[in-house]
Amino acid sequence: MGKSGPGMNRLEAEFAGVALGDERLNARAILIASRIAAAPAASFPEQAASVAEREGLYRFLANDGVTLQKLLQPHVQQTHERMRGHKLVRIAHDTTDFAFSGDREGLGMVMGGGADKGFFAHTALAIGADELREPLGVVGIRSHVFAATSPRRGMSVSKRSQICHKKTRDEKLSSRWEKLAIDVSRALPAGVRAIHVMDQEADDYALLAALQKAKLSFVVRGAVDRVLWHHGPSVADALSTKPAKIFRSIRVGARSKKAETQSHPARAERKAKLSLRWGAVTIRRGGPLVQSDVKELRVFAVHVCEMTPPTGEPSIEWMLFTTEAVETLADATAIVDHYRARWIIEEYFKALKTGCAFEKRQLTTRDGLERALGLFAPAAWKLLTLRYLGRLTKHRPASRIFTDEQLVLLRMMLEKRAGSLPASPTIRDAMFGIAALGGHILNNGDPGWIVLGRGYRRFLEAEEVWSLARSCDQS
């Protein structure tokens, strides 16, 4: 069913044309994808339909000819297809780490992982540049590990920084930001322009200079106290003579004492009035240790500030650097909106970790886990699309992501449980319908990843039976 169109069951489509150098391997990849689609959070043994299939799966995940990059390639191509008709796309970049328990080969230290070891995935996610901000797909992943026992342990700070300065820019891990952005941009279909969006980790002169040199467009969150030149005034100082324009009021959610961290203290809910200042700035290269041949960076800066923060509360403040020309309030607002799309990549990481239970995978080597990531990266994008569009769009028709037959099936399943689906369902209606199959109660608000993943699994299992029954009818 649903041969055409981006039906939610067509995860296999994200692997069509996969080139692993062997027809049987290609067919195996597509078979595994269909099993993952039906139960993204299930373990591999649960996903396999037979003992032979399970053995085939583990042989596949141990095959040197299968790589993360090769598995991802057809999904990147499908993502490029989805970009057609978009003149502009946002590419959100961020790094996440995956932690695994027990003894595994080739893994390293991860943040807050305790005894667990893992690896990092620096990821680029394409997002529509319109107000819908639709996740279009993953366009690149670079993985890396930190050595399990650091050879720098016990060294003095100056010794460590000496070692650090001996490394060329290319050898430094932080160069992954510009490398991925450059690779991703090169591969884009003709006529599609990308704006690369990065958080404050990317506020690094050498990195921004590399992006500018490669003629890439970006919006990067900067440090509020970044200076224009060594011991010079800050960017915020440079903008302070510009008039502040109120552009938006936002609701700032409460944060309980329990949820507070050092950088995110507890707070009461409030309405914050935000103002904007913007202008062109030139940032000069710092001391001789800055690894860049670019003498100065010419960017626009957009400073978002809370007008009257309550006493004792840290005010909301963002400094954004961009290559886009910012002349008007509308231009400045657009930059803020590009940056705000960045959180979708955080949601994508949750879809991988919670929705697909990636860190529960029992593979014993880094290579095996990376191959599994190649299988789950497109599955997590599918789940993200359903949840994201379901939560944020009130009026988009469900037919945008489901086939007519899927909607008929969903309605039947819901009616059997004394539920219902409207005659012309929206994506939101379909999301609540699928969550209800997973046991979600409407009064509990928007469904979380677990209940949605469970409902999605039940729906896809029913669909498999339904499509089998139909093919028997026809033969």
Ligand SMILES: [Mn+2]
């Ligand atoms: Mn980050």
